Amino acid sequence: MQESPDAAKHTMKPYLIGFGLAVLLTVIPFELVATKALSRTSTMIVIAILALAQGAVHLHYFLHLDLKSASRERLVVLMFAAAVVLLMAGGTLWIMADLNYRMGM
């Protein structure tokens, strides 16, 4: 039973690191929108990059997804879902943007 406190502390640590990083990656884009410090285009680019970064932080520290063999299957499924999303959501945006252009909207 003596190992329990250490075990708990050990497993709590990634959540605390993840929380710290997530707060940072949340506060920056909200501040940028609140202060209008950058142009709209630059703000959008920063928001997109920080959102992807925070997604990666959550996957790593909260869902414990890494490149180790234990989560390899999950990574493959994730990549497959990402490919489906790229085709379906990306294709939707492409087609609709093209339609907008052709209809002069």
Added chain:
Amino acid sequence: MNDRRTGGPAAEITAEYAKQDAERALGFWIYLMSDAVIFALLFGTYAVMVTRTVGEPSGHALFHLTHTFIETILLLLSSVTFGFATAAVTAGRRNEVLAWLLATFILGTGFIGMELSEFHGMVAQGAGPDRSGFLSSFFTLVGTHGLHVSMGLIWIAILWVQVLVRGLTPFAASRLYRLGLFWHFLDIVWIGIFSVVYLPGLR
């Protein structure tokens, strides 16, 4: 159920259960990824519809930065408290598990409460889902996420009672693990929502 927790046969059942557990986790992960595809398509729909306001208010007039920020922090905190519950499961501490699950439930309820008050405020000022393509896609995307969180809250409540009554059985631990995957996944979807819907709408 009682004989599974005590005595010799329990260890055997536990070992067998652990083997199936990995398969269950992978199956649940596949469900989560298919759910991610649904959300991605709702995001795609929103991105197409966001300019279709047909004279009705746009996001700039309807969203509030502070409101969304507090929602974001509530959900993030709930993800962390669920992580602490998971750590407590590993350490075998039933009361800590119950305490962190309760904290997660309260934070999640706070998030849903804020979302409902936002939706109610929008409908009250005549910006319901029936007013424009933008508002239809907004309510569909954000509402689908809210519905998932609400289901998660019901799931937390059920497992809380299960752990309270039956203790930290291998079955409860296994279910808590998958619930954790679900809960953390919903927080990742929320990153997409504030980054695609609220922040661009307000800038």
